[in-house]
Amino acid sequence: MTTSTTQKHTYIEIFGKKTELYFAILCGFFLLTGFLIERLIEIPEVIYKTAYLISYLFGGYFVTIEAVKKIGKGGFDIDFLMIAAALGAMYIGSWAEGALLLFLFSLGHALEHYAMHKAKKSIEALGNLSPTTALVKRNGTLHEIPVGELKIKDVIIIKPNTKISADGVVITGTTSVNQAPITGESIPVDKTEILNTKRLPKFSAIDKKHTVFAGTINGDHSIEVLVLKLSKDSTVARLIKMVSEVETQKSPTQRLTKKFEKWYVPIVLIVVFLLCFSYVVIDETFEESLYRAITVLVAASPCALAISTPSAVLSGIARAAQKGVLIKGGKALEDLGAIKAIAFDKTGTLTEGKPTLKNTIPLNNFDELTFVQLVLEVESLSNHPLAKAIAKDLKQHYQIEVTDKASNVKAIQGKGITATYENDKVCIGNVALMESEAIQITTSVIETMENLLQKGETVMLVAYQQKIIGLISVMDVPRKTAKSTMKRLQEVGIKFMIMLTGDHQNVGDAIAQQIGLSEARGNLLPEAKVVEIKKLLKNHKKVAMVGDGVNDAPAMALSTVSVAMGAAGSDVALEVADVALMSDKIENLPFVFGLSTASKKIIKQNIWISLGMVLFLVPITILGLTNIGVAVLLHEGSTIVVVLNALRLLRYEME
Structure with missing residues (x-):
């Protein structure tokens, strides 16, 4: 089977996109007609041979075009082998077998292209989600214009239950938005208006409760959106561009198969040519030697091998896209399945990415509510x-x-804040602030602080009227799904999981212990994370790095596979990462690794099926133990089995 499945055909498609399938069916129809006439009706052979010839024309049309293209570029491929085998079968009088070969081969071709088309279509369907027009408010009036004419800072009106036409921020109204096409989230996400549109940060830095994506679907309320990205720069547009580049990133198995095919086809042609002259050394006629050679030609063609990997890769990538995960090519998909060690960034990856109040501890008999x-x-x-x-x-x-009882707040860089509360001074901050204000810290307070610090919490002392009245502690808490995600990752075969963080070692240790990581490394600058990745690569050969794609970019670039969290709307994350989780859901990670493992398993199955059939058929055809009809059925049957096996990935679910 040809591997150039994604090239655009230059022939006329008489029946539209399904022309190839219809030609295969017509090939089978005229094959059956000729076979029945030949076997059941005593009429001149020219009648049934005409039916076979028509079958040849339909079955060989697309194959011949592909073969001629390759010959024009100075190469011979599997399509050429099939045409040669069919013509050879016709020459030796095995018209039915030749037509059967072309029928099954063309049917396999059609199924192959169907598999490729179905896989890519499920990804590229994102592009169809974006509306072609937008309702824009300019100078107080509404205009419906093509989305390509939208400008940055335009205000667009999104009516209830309609598609959002541009990436932007909600400035008026509240609603819920179905973001499944972009992020894979099954539940609509609430969106509220942003209060201040002056000096907006980058789109990816704006709180996600205010931002919307082109192609997502508005809920039951009308909203106004400030456009922050042109249509060509939208998240949908970038995804489609990356999907179109997926085929350029061949998997290791694909590259190996391609090299094998390059040398294998010429060798088969030489062997078949030599077998045509078997009658010179063994006692048989030229016709028998030619029959044997043509049968071997059929048996030796690696059709199933050529399609075994690309069909599985594209099916796997398509399935990931359905879950809101962008995998950039076969290399990343295959590499994921071989990884046993993962390095995680902490903030925003394993944790919520925002501080949460953990403790309020009044001291010296100070009333808690006060x-x-x-x-x-x-x-x-x-x-x-x-x-x-x-x-x-x-x-x-x-x-x-x-109740507005405080005033005169003042920030002390690196120490904390001071303020006036009911005419007395309040200090909230670290030990250095208390020392600078000549406030005494007792041993018991220090011990309480140390206990909280050991748990990874950030502690602030509170002083009022020149004495410590209590302390408060905050912590960037683990995601609610982090612990269960780590457990699922272990179940799918990940042996070692480590956190690499710029936070204090105590913070890293505390988070790691809570969620079940193997280890944590703290106080790491971006350069130090690169050093740690190098160590992991030395010890584990292949390592995945999971981060936000910004601060972790150097470490992610060095890792075997880089995975970006919450990549929807983030240019940096989409560019840096091999795998992008479009939603901010770490719980999708086990699915990605499980899918990769399943993809590798199916690729291996397909290779064994295809090579096994060749290794089985070639010897028995050389020895003359089977006829061309059986060889055709077994050989082309294996190709169809391989395609159907790959399509199973489109329904992959974690166990």
């Missing part, structure tokens, strides 16, 4: 992300609100 109210009043005045997280969690946990 303590947390004081902290809330002071922290709510600060714009620091840590302060915002503390204030938010205090409101939620204690059901309290700000």
